[in-house]
Amino acid sequence: MDFNNVNFDTYFKHYPDDKGFFGPYGGCYIEPKLKEAMEEITQAYFSICQSRKFIDELRRVRKEFQGRPTPITHLERLSNSLGNVQLYAKREDLNHTGAHKLNHCMGEALLAKYMGKKKIIAETGAGQHGVALATAAAYFGLECDIYMGNVDIKKQAPNVARMKILGANVVEVTHGLQTLKEAVDAAFDAYSKEYKDCIYCIGSVLGPHPFPMMVRDFQQVVGIEAREQFTEMTGHLPDIITACVGGGSNAAGFFSGFLNDPVEIYGVEPLGKGKNLGDHAASLQYGEEGIMHGFNSIMLKDENGEPAPVYSVASGLDYPSSGPEHAFLRDLGRVKYDVVDDEEAVDAFFKLAKLEGIIPAIESSHAVAHAIRLAKEMKHGSILINLSGRGDKDMDYIIEKYGIR
Ligand SMILES: *Cc1c(COP(=O)(O)O)cnc(C)c1O
Numbered sequence: 001m002d003f004n005n006v007n008f009d010t011y012f013k014h015y016p017d018d019k020g021f022f023g024p025y026g027g028c029y030i031e032p033k034l035k036e037a038m039e040e041i042t043q044a045y046f047s048i049c050q051s052r053k054f055i056d057e058l059r060r061v062r063k064e065f066q067g068r069p070t071p072i073t074h075l076e077r078l079s080n081s082l083g084n085v086q087l088y089a090k091r092e093d094l095n096h097t098g099a100h101k102l103n104h105c106m107g108e109a110l111l112a113k114y115m116g117k118k119k120i121i122a123e124t125g126a127g128q129h130g131v132a133l134a135t136a137a138a139y140f141g142l143e144c145d146i147y148m149g150n151v152d153i154k155k156q157a158p159n160v161a162r163m164k165i166l167g168a169n170v171v172e173v174t175h176g177l178q179t180l181k182e183a184v185d186a187a188f189d190a191y192s193k194e195y196k197d198c199i200y201c202i203g204s205v206l207g208p209h210p211f212p213m214m215v216r217d218f219q220q221v222v223g224i225e226a227r228e229q230f231t232e233m234t235g236h237l238p239d240i241i242t243a244c245v246g247g248g249s250n251a252a253g254f255f256s257g258f259l260n261d262p263v264e265i266y267g268v269e270p271l272g273k274g275k276n277l278g279d280h281a282a283s284l285q286y287g288e289e290g291i292m293h294g295f296n297s298i299m300l301k302d303e304n305g306e307p308a309p310v311y312s313v314a315s316g317l318d319y320p321s322s323g324p325e326h327a328f329l330r331d332l333g334r335v336k337y338d339v340v341d342d343e344e345a346v347d348a349f350f351k352l353a354k355l356e357g358i359i360p361a362i363e364s365s366h367a368v369a370h371a372i373r374l375a376k377e378m379k380h381g382s383i384l385i386n387l388s389g390r391g392d393k394d395m396d397y398i399i400e401k402y403g404i405r
Contacts, residue, residue, distance in 0.1 A: 088238065117198050205326075242374070247323055299321035
């Protein structure tokens with residue numbers, strides 16, 4: 001299949017290119033010392049991760065520890081309540097730890113082990129990435145430092161407890177606003193001092209090359225499984241697939257299984273409280289090209305050209321940019337990006353719980369809401385949703401803020 005002269009038969013051979021670019025987006029914009037470290041990870045990725053031994057071990061871990069493959073569920077009662085369109089969900093909520101993030105964390109931690117590193121480090125905002133990485137570190141016997149802003153530490157007590165129980169060292173960041181941005185800076189700082197003994201593990205398809213590629217590739221298992229399972233279940237491909245986009249890792253992995261198929265693909269960004277800057281995190285919808293956190297992509301900027309403040313009810317989606325590959329797929333027209341606001345996402349959260357017995361993560365609820373909207377507009381067909389995670393973590397907050405619907 002061709003889109004604007006990009007041939008999706010051979011897409012993965014050419015994107016990213018060897019400098020880490022997806023068209024104009026991506027790259028590696030960091031200080032020279034860390035460039036060396038990224039170079040080392042890139043080399044290791046291309047040698048180690050393509051070896052039979054690594055692939056076999058990761059495959060075994062996915063099956064015996066993570067519980068993969070995760071199933072696809074036909075959402076029959078939800079579909080019937082909407083009309084004739086059939087909705088399905090790829091159940092990443094059933095992946096160990098309750099979300100897709102463990103897919104790339106296990107890959108990154110296994111790579112660290114093969115590289116002879118003793119430690120993995122990262123930052124976390126809401127704590128989801130920290131918990132997934134702490135889980136991977138415990139499994140592979142690696143040390144784990146998680147940098148977290150003091151404000152987030154206070155807000156996310158259950159996840160902080162999880163990380164500590166799993167043996168991770170939660171490093172408190174106490175300067176500036178004491179949230180994710182400061183935690184990113186502190187983690188990068190530590191990494192530039194310790195990079196001989198550790199690797200930095202990014203939590204989405206973000207950051208300098210090779211991370212957007214590596215994280216996508218480790219998430220590709222979702223798309224490959226989903227395509228095979230769906231065709232076996234129904235005898236055909238889905239007409240539409242949809243996934244929520246924060247940084248874009250669950251979407252990137254899921255989409256990669258279908259890029260060369262006659263399937264309409266949607267990424268769903270959080271519209272939060274509305275269109276005003278600061279009220280949402282829909283970077284691909286309202287942003288412009290710019291460089292932050294080591295890569296070039298589409299981002300939301302404030303009046304000084306710095307990353308703008310963002311908001312969403314889903315803390316896993318409130319990032320002022322998206323992975324460079326998403327910016328590229330948008331420009332090509334291969335993937336369409338749409339938005340869902342807090343209200344619509346909360347409605348979908350309750351709908352899926354009441355009609356299907358699945359409490360979705362509030363992040364994933366954005367994709368569910370989008371599928372519901374499309375299903376109402378269509379006469380027939382099928383939609384496959386990537387249900388990126390489960391909603392246990394969100395229940396208290398949703399009930400407190402919105403009540404039971
Ligand atoms: C972190 C998270 C997301 C957003 O991250 P992506 O990199 O965009 O996938 C989505 N869903 C859940 C459940 C998450 O924990």
